Amino acid sequence: MPDVRFDKYYRYAELTEILHSYAQEFPQFIKIESIGKSYEGRDIWLLTVTNFATGADQEKPALWIDGNIHALEIAPSSVCLYFLQTLVTAYGTNSDVTRCLDTRVYYICPRVNPDGAELALSDRPKFIRSSTRPYPYDEEPNDGLVMEDIDGDGRILLMRIPDANGAWKICPTEPRLMVRREPTETGGEYYRLLAEGRLENYDGVQIKVQPPKEGLDLNRNFPALWRQEFQQPGAGDYPTSESEVRSLVHFLTNHPNITGAITFHTFSGVLIRPYTDKSDDEFPVNDLRTYQKIGDKGTEITGYPAISAFHEFRYDPKDFITGTFDDWAYEYQGLFAWTVEVWSPQRQAGITDYKYTDWQREHPLEDDLKLLRWNDQQLAGKGYVDWYPFDHPQLGKIEIGGWDTMYAWSNPPSEFLEKELSRFPEWLIWHLLISPRxxxxxxxxxxxxxxxxxxxxxxxxxxxxxxxxxxxxxxxxxxxxxxxxxxxxxxxxxxxxxxxxxxxxxxxxxxxxxxxxxxxxxxxxxxxxxxxxxxxxxxxxxxxxxxxxxxxxxxxxxxx
Missing domain, CATH: 2.60.40.10 (Immunoglobulins)
Structure with a gap:
């Protein structure tokens, strides 16, 4: 059995070795191939998983599963690994797994965006949205705040800077927390908060946030209602302009045996279905009803609510997202496609009644206190870092602290990872077993x-x-x-x-x-x-x- 652990995250070289080990140990079930190259030339690995003794993969109904299209969202690669392990170890003892592999096939792409994941997992991480290709411009920005691990401790936290006109103050009941200054409040001690990083060409007065040189969002580059940069930032030069997206689109369109598609992201703890751009009223009635039945089963098995992207997961009530994988897979391929957002820190902390995309903008102090208690009791204090002094090269004496988002928010902490991964195999098996046969x-x-x-x-x-x-x-x-x-x-x-x-x-x-x-x-x-x-x-x-x-x-x- 490949030496794989589900309490850690793997960089590209280790992940590649593990995937090839599965294919070598279980050739009767697994074939591995590269379906394309990333911007930096890394192979995008694809695993075909079926019982090859019962027929060729393209002669069986299939389910597509992928993960890690966004750089920081590395838990989805672990979802794929865990599911792969489940399939090869349960065959012959679990009747559903056995029937699934005998009669059907999985196409699993654990890491769509290997370049971005390498930055996120590096010793001194860099946080970008997706691909490392410079976009929309090739020249280096040279002005403003550059987010980075400035003190070399492997984390990117927040910096708090004393500022009489700052919008934040220390919470009077919990001094580790920062809370908003009241609209008419004066006379206190206030702070300006910035992401940890350095300032380029700082004039001592103005602080701009430098946009990342790598401004792409690969999940805006699919052909479904693709929009240009002025309408939707990060969408790329044209639909499938990015090699990572083009590789997926080419594979799916050349495998008409695919009957459904599930793409794993983080975080929110929800199962999201199309549409992103229009109301459920626009759905063919039978498709909406079937989507809802599949979602209900997903909720029953995973505990994640099944929701509509348009009705329940919009960042702007007057705007919407397009060019996404699941919209493309449904609208252009006619598949039931889902985006699964793995992990919910709020739910872990006992916060259950909240709006997924609105919570960051507005929530009660009690939620922050619950999260801090969760950090203290369940994370041994590793998720929220107490503020500590730092002599910043441009800003002077400041403090660094706050949430370590990469550890506690963007992905499950390693000690919670396997429990979260275990939510999904049963639904993924069920989702393929409902396919036509x-x-x-x-x-x-x-x-x-x-x-x-x-x-x-x-x-x-x-x-x-x-x-x-x-x-x-x-x-x-x-x-x-x-x-x-x-x-x-x-x-x-x-x-x-x-x-x-x-x-x-x-x-x-x-x-x-x-x-x-x-x-x-x-x-x-x-x-x-x-x-x-x-x-x-x-x-x-x-x-x-x-x-x-x-x-x-x-x-x-x-x-x-």
Whole structure:
């Protein structure tokens, strides 16, 4: 078994070694490949996970899973590792895992953005949003505050600077905390707060915050409603302009067997579904209802609320986000796609009734006190650092302290990591097991006369979702119907029927009501039938096959 721990975070070289170790130890289940290169030339690793003895991966329904598209959000790579470990160790003992790998396939990309993660995990970390490519300009900024670990302790905290016009003051009931100065308050001791860092070209008066040279947000670079920089900062030069995003888009569009997609981020402790830019009223009704059912199951298993990006996760009530992975996967690929925000410090501290994106802007002091108690009792004081003096090269005598966001907020602290990772495997297994699954219901031969035979093939969808997955896929004609074929023996002729027949879609069970009524009926819309009339020598064999790009491939052979 690969030497992997779930109480630490791995840099690129270690992660690469671990992933290849899994593939070497479990070749019957895992294949590894690079699907592209990052901006700095690192491989973007992709693991194909299935029981290869039961068929090729592209002939099985698949679920896409990825993580770490944003630089600081490294816990998602651990989510993928933990899930990989679950699959290979539970096969043969857990019936759902066994059925999943025998009949279906996972495509797992643990680290979409290896360059950004290396900066976040370095000994003296640098915090950027995503890729390390200079954007929107190539020249180095040379003015203002540069966020960095200025005292070399491996953390980036806050600096507090005495300032009579400062907006902050020391909390009167808990001196470690900083609270807002009242609107009309005067006569106290006030402070200005800045991210830890150095000042370039400081004139002794004005402090600007220098924008990072690396201004990209890879999760704004997908083709779904992509907008230019003036509309949405960080979106890139054009849709899929970034190699990391282009690699994902190329892989997904060339693997039509993918039936769903889940991208892991941090933090908030929620399961987010599209749309980002419009109301639920714009959804095809059946897709919204199915999304809600999948989300309900996700909440039941993980404990994370399932929410709408547009209705419950907007940073600006008059603006919205576009160019995201999940919007693209739903709108352009017709998949049920989710963004999972791993970890909620608030919930860990006992804060349960809060608005996910609004909390930073406005919350009661009691929440900060709960978080501080959580830090003291559960984190042994490592999450919130008491203010300590520092002689700043430009600002003079200041203090550094406050939350170590990389340790306690952006990702689960290492000692809490495995518990958080354990929330997800059951839902990821369930999410793939609901995919459509093509199976043979009946295959038969009936002799009509001398050397003349009727050959019949009936296939069915045994999965919960329909073969087309979403109404959006039908609306946009993103998926073909089931294709049935017959291969004749030498000398045989096809008297009736086509050698290849393209039929329709196969229904699933996802639209059924919670209880039957007197009007309930279950037509066999989950089955398709095709017949051929064949003239051939008795005892010869015909080969039959049916394939659906999302529901899989089945084959059989009949003797005439």
């Amino acid at each position: 093509l199976e043979i219901y009946q295959a038969s031969v009936h002799q009509l006369g001398d050397s003349l035979y009727r050959v019949q093939l009936v296939v069915q969808n045994t999965g919960w979702l329909p073969s087309h997955i979403t109404q959006k896929a039908l609306e946009k004609k993103l998926v073909r119907g089931c294709i049935c074929e017959i291969a004749l023996p030498p000398g045989a002729t096809l008297e009736q029927g086509k050698q290849q027949e393209e039929l329709g879609q196969l229904a699933g069970r996802n639209y059924k009501p919670s209880a039957p009524t007197r009007r309930q009926s279950d037509p066999t819309s989950d089955r398709l039938k095709v017949e051929w009339i064949v003239r051939a020598i008795a005892g010869s064999k015909v080969k039959l096959s049916a394939r659906h790009e999302r529901a899989g491939v089945v084959r059989t052979e009949l003797t005439l």
